[in-house]
Amino acid sequence: MPERAPRKDAARNRAAALAAADALFAGSRSPGEITMADIAAAAGVGKGTLFRAFGDRTGLIRALYEARLQPLSDAVEDGPPPLGPATPPVERLPALLDALLCFKLDNRHLAMALEGTGADSPYRTAYYERWHALLAELLQGVRGMTGHDFTAHALLAATRADLVEHLAGAQHVTRDELRARLADHTARITGTVAPRETP
Numbered sequence: 001m002p003e004r005a006p007r008k009d010a011a012r013n014r015a016a017a018l019a020a021a022d023a024l025f026a027g028s029r030s031p032g033e034i035t036m037a038d039i040a041a042a043a044g045v046g047k048g049t050l051f052r053a054f055g056d057r058t059g060l061i062r063a064l065y066e067a068r069l070q071p072l073s074d075a076v077e078d079g080p081p082p083l084g085p086a087t088p089p090v091e092r093l094p095a096l097l098d099a100l101l102c103f104k105l106d107n108r109h110l111a112m113a114l115e116g117t118g119a120d121s122p123y124r125t126a127y128y129e130r131w132h133a134l135l136a137e138l139l140q141g142v143r144g145m146t147g148h149d150f151t152a153h154a155l156l157a158a159t160r161a162d163l164v165e166h167l168a169g170a171q172h173v174t175r176d177e178l179r180a181r182l183a184d185h186t187a188r189i190t191g192t193v194a195p196r197e198t199p
Helices: 004-026 036-043 047-054 057-078 089-106 108-115 126-141 148-157 161-170 175-190
Strands: none
Touching: 004 036, 004 047, 004 057, 004 108, 036 047, 036 057, 047 057, 057 089, 057 108, 057 126, 089 108, 089 126, 089 161, 089 175, 108 161, 126 148, 148 175, 161 175
16 A cells, blocks of 8 residues: 555646646747756756656656657558548548648657757657558559659658648648648649649
8 A cells, every 4th residue: 555655746747847847838938948947847856856766857858748649540451541541642632741740749848858858869760660661552552653662751751740830830821731832742742633733
């Protein structure tokens, strides 16, 4: 029985830290400036508690990001069309990219914070590797495309948090327009739909 209290405290502290970090990143224009000390103070826990729970700042951000990403990951792994595995590649590929773009738009503060942790390149994270592998596999199934490994990287680059932030934040491109531009870009690359005429 005595062992249960620390576990409950640890779970409560972890939840408080994630909530505090989420609020701080959401309210900051410079996510990179938010420190573990800031998060600990906002969560009402010691800084050492954060390091024990998450390892470091990047670990905390990754835990929060992955918790937010989980519903989308579940839909991709086991969900119905158009995201689920039963969907034909030609339909699933643009749907996945659209869902990822929407996720980045809805979680810009977290995505910027995670992708901005220089020592932990987004290209070396497990979630990036999963998305890249899936897109490369789908590209292979779209008209037998070649060069799919590089193309998958190029398509994912269109959903990078810094680009999404620049377009949506600095240039005020609307959500609908961003989604339409990404769909058009994907169609041009895969050759699945005739590109829209430009004026």
